[in-house]
Amino acid sequence: MAASAGASSWSGSSGGSTSSQGRQLATAQPAQEERLVVAVRVRPSLEATERCIEVISSGSLLYDDGGKSRPRKYTYDHVFKENDTQEQVYKTTTAPLVKDVLNGYNAAVFAYGATGSGKTHTMLGPVPRKKPSTADRGPTAVVGYEADVSSQDIGLMVRAIEDIFGHIEAAGPESSTKVSISYLEIYNELIRDLLNPGGPLELREDHRGQRITVAGLSEITTSSRKEVVSLLIKGNKARTMEPTAANQTSSRSHALLSITVQTRTSLGTKQGRLFLTDLAGSERAKKTKNRGKRLQEGAHINRSLLALGNCINALSGGARYVNYRDSKLTRLLKEALSGRCKTVMIAHVAPESKHRDETKNTLVYADRANSITTKLQSSV
Numbered sequence: 001m002a003a004s005a006g007a008s009s010w011s012g013s014s015g016g017s018t019s020s021q022g023r024q025l026a027t028a029q030p031a032q033e034e035r036l037v038v039a040v041r042v043r044p045s046l047e048a049t050e051r052c053i054e055v056i057s058s059g060s061l062l063y064d065d066g067g068k069s070r071p072r073k074y075t076y077d078h079v080f081k082e083n084d085t086q087e088q089v090y091k092t093t094t095a096p097l098v099k100d101v102l103n104g105y106n107a108a109v110f111a112y113g114a115t116g117s118g119k120t121h122t123m124l125g126p127v128p129r130k131k132p133s134t135a136d137r138g139p140t141a142v143v144g145y146e147a148d149v150s151s152q153d154i155g156l157m158v159r160a161i162e163d164i165f166g167h168i169e170a171a172g173p174e175s176s177t178k179v180s181i182s183y184l185e186i187y188n189e190l191i192r193d194l195l196n197p198g199g200p201l202e203l204r205e206d207h208r209g210q211r212i213t214v215a216g217l218s219e220i221t222t223s224s225r226k227e228v229v230s231l232l233i234k235g236n237k238a239r240t241m242e243p244t245a246a247n248q249t250s251s252r253s254h255a256l257l258s259i260t261v262q263t264r265t266s267l268g269t270k271q272g273r274l275f276l277t278d279l280a281g282s283e284r285a286k287k288t289k290n291r292g293k294r295l296q297e298g299a300h301i302n303r304s305l306l307a308l309g310n311c312i313n314a315l316s317g318g319a320r321y322v323n324y325r326d327s328k329l330t331r332l333l334k335e336a337l338s339g340r341c342k343t344v345m346i347a348h349v350a351p352e353s354k355h356r357d358e359t360k361n362t363l364v365y366a367d368r369a370n371s372i373t374t375k376l377q378s379s380v
């Protein structure tokens with residue numbers, strides 16, 4: 001393992017295949033119409049109660065607003081129902097991106113949704129939680145949990161890393177591949193290193209605003225999948241957790257894992273990056289009955305999720321100018337979203353009717369992005 005911290009580059013390249021000798025490797029450009037995939041995942045009901053969601057196919061669902069009007073049908077690229085497995089979700093959404101990353105492209109997966117809708121379950125897996133004690137409350141509180149990495153329920157982050165190492169092993173000894181990871185959180189517009197927790201880190205841009213770096217962020221190179229998995233679990237332990245009325249251990253931060261794969265072959269060097277993001281809960285501030293600091297967190301979260309949605313919509317609509325500057329989240333993800341990157345949005349919803357309003361908000365957020373790509377596809 002090699003750890004480096006200094007002017008660690010969050011944005012090592014502008015995406016696509018590059019060569020250390022400045023030679024561009026010829027690899028096929030991902031098709032334009034595949035740039036944004038929008039999926040909705042319905043988590044299992046946590047109680048026997050009235051429902052507001054019915055999945056009717058692998059690409060559509062019905063939403064019931066409580067009888068005020070007829071159930072409305074929503075259509076997405078994929079809809080995962082309650083008993084769909086982590087493996088199914090991985091194979092459909094993330095496995096195709098891993099292949100692109102190994103070919104030198106950038107790709108991003110976002111888990112979006114209200115607190116308690118299943119984002120962390122998808123990205124990390126089931127996480128046994130301890131009840132937060134008084135000492136756990138506060139901005140730097142750590143709620144301890146361990147993930148069982150052998151579990152069928154292990155999430156996309158670990159599966160992606162496993163898959164990358166599997167491809168590298170299958171490629172044989174003639175290609176030399178370096179895998180490095182960095183893991184950070186954005187909490188209240190402050191960036192913290194989850195692999196080496198400490199004070200807030202600064203975001204730096206070059207004079208052209210092209211290259212974004214996080215000063216002091218650790219980038220860890222490893223050739224052992226076991227080591228990466230344990231780093232990930234350690235990183236998750238360091239994530240800021242804030243008890244809110246909506247969920248005792250809800251995470252009020254966005255967690256961004258970046259996996260960089262650099263392959264040296266006789267033709268040159270190519271680098272691809274996979275960004276896996278467990279976004280902060282998208283619920284409106286009033287739901288969490290928060291005042292003061294919690295309300296401020298909510299404002300930051302809503303602003304960054306809105307900025308992310310605007311960027312995704314602008315990109316999938318083919319806009320010439322995309323504004324990444326509205327939040328740290330979008331500034332950091334500029335590399336992932338622009339250029340030849342493919343993006344997958346997995347919107348998470350709870351099926352219980354008491355979560356009807358948040359479920360609707362999430363379906364609409366995902367539908368906005370999805371309808372723009374559908375328009376784009378039908379016009380090419």
Ligand code: ADP
Binds near residue numbers: 117119
């Ligand atoms: P979020 O990260 O969006 O706040 P969590 O991932 O913590 O939500 O999920 C909330 C609860 O629902 C957790 O107890 C989690 O284990 C459970 N859960 C979520 N999605 C699933 C799923 N697909 N299968 C089984 N349990 C799930």
Ligand code: MG
Binds near residue numbers: 119120121250251
């Ligand atoms: Mg979570």
